[in-house]
Amino acid sequence: MTKDGYEIDLGFIITKAPLESSLGEGFLSLAHHAINNGKTVGFFLISDGVWFVKKNQKNTAINKLKNLIEKGAIITVSKDNLDAAGIETTDILEGITISEKPYQDLVALVMEKWRRVMTI
Amino acid sequence: METGDDDMNNPETEKQPKILTILLIKGPYVSEAADIAFQTALKAKQMGYKVHVFLYLDGTWNSHLTGDKNYNNPGDWLKRLIRKEIQVTSCERCSNARDLTEENIIKGVQISGSTKLIDYLKDSDKVLTFGG
Numbered sequence: 646m647t648k649d650g651y652e653i654d655l656g657f658i659i660t661k662a663p664l665e666s667s668l669g670e671g672f673l674s675l676a677h678h679a680i681n682n683g684k685t686v687g688f689f690l691i692s693d694g695v696w697f698v699k700k701n702q703k704n705t706a707i708n709k710l711k712n713l714i715e716k717g718a719i720i721t722v723s724k725d726n727l728d729a730a731g732i733e734t735t736d737i738l739e740g741i742t743i744s745e746k747p748y749q750d751l752v753a754l755v756m757e758k759w760r761r762v763m764t765i
Numbered sequence: 766m767e768t769g770d771d772d773m774n775n776p777e778t779e780k781q782p783k784i785l786t787i788l789l790i791k792g793p794y795v796s797e798a799a800d801i802a803f804q805t806a807l808k809a810k811q812m813g814y815k816v817h818v819f820l821y822l823d824g825t826w827n828s829h830l831t832g833d834k835n836y837n838n839p840g841d842w843l844k845r846l847i848r849k850e851i852q853v854t855s856c857e858r859c860s861n862a863r864d865l866t867e868e869n870i871i872k873g874v875q876i877s878g879s880t881k882l883i884d885y886l887k888d889s890d891k892v893l894t895f896g897g
């Protein structure tokens with residue numbers, strides 16, 4: 646809990662796939678630095694951002710994401726967008742929270758749980 | 766009576782809703798940015814927050830979707846925001862640059878200078894930018 650009552654110091658919303666924009670992976674790096682400096686972080690993956698959580702990808706982002714999960718980052722992914730992309734829930738990394746009501750959960754995180762938020 | 770019950774009926778101590786400003790900088794049909802921005806705004810309003818939407822740069826093109834379409838139409842989402850009394854503002858200079866006027870945009874969208882955006886940023890609890 647932060648001093649001003651938020652659960653998470655820094656939240657990131659990612660709407661783009663890993664190879665669509667370098668900013669997505671940049672957010673993962675930023676999150677690593679935040680955690681290493683004692684901050685708590687969360688991610689909400691929506692639209693093409695859901696591709697970040699698919700298993701067995703051959704890119705550098707997935708290793709960064711696995712590492713973040715191990716370090717306690719809370720990753721939430723939109724079920725609607727997983728379905729739209731044809732990604733089964735059995736085909737995503739372990740430790741991911743699946744949101745059945747993505748907009749409700751997204752607003753709740755942004756307004757009540759995340760102290761600061763960045764979007765891409 | 767428990768302490769604090771009187772306060773609940775006192776308008777001076779009534780809790781004001783938190784304010785969310787959504788800044789949209791991308792036009793329709795290039796990505797899902799407009800859809801995400803407008804659906805987030807609607808949900809936030811439904812959840813009791815005060816919401817402002819500011820259309821900036823190519824985001825102003827969304828205000829031009831006045832017609833009906835038989836496929837996904839961000840203009841319909843925008844009209845719904847207006848009906849739900851969400852304040853939607855389109856950057857004046859960005860609109861002028863694209864020949865967008867009050868005659869050819871969705872009714873209820875206000876064209877206003879970017880100082881309005883500064884006011885929103887100053888007053889908001891949270892700001893989300895979509896389309897970056």
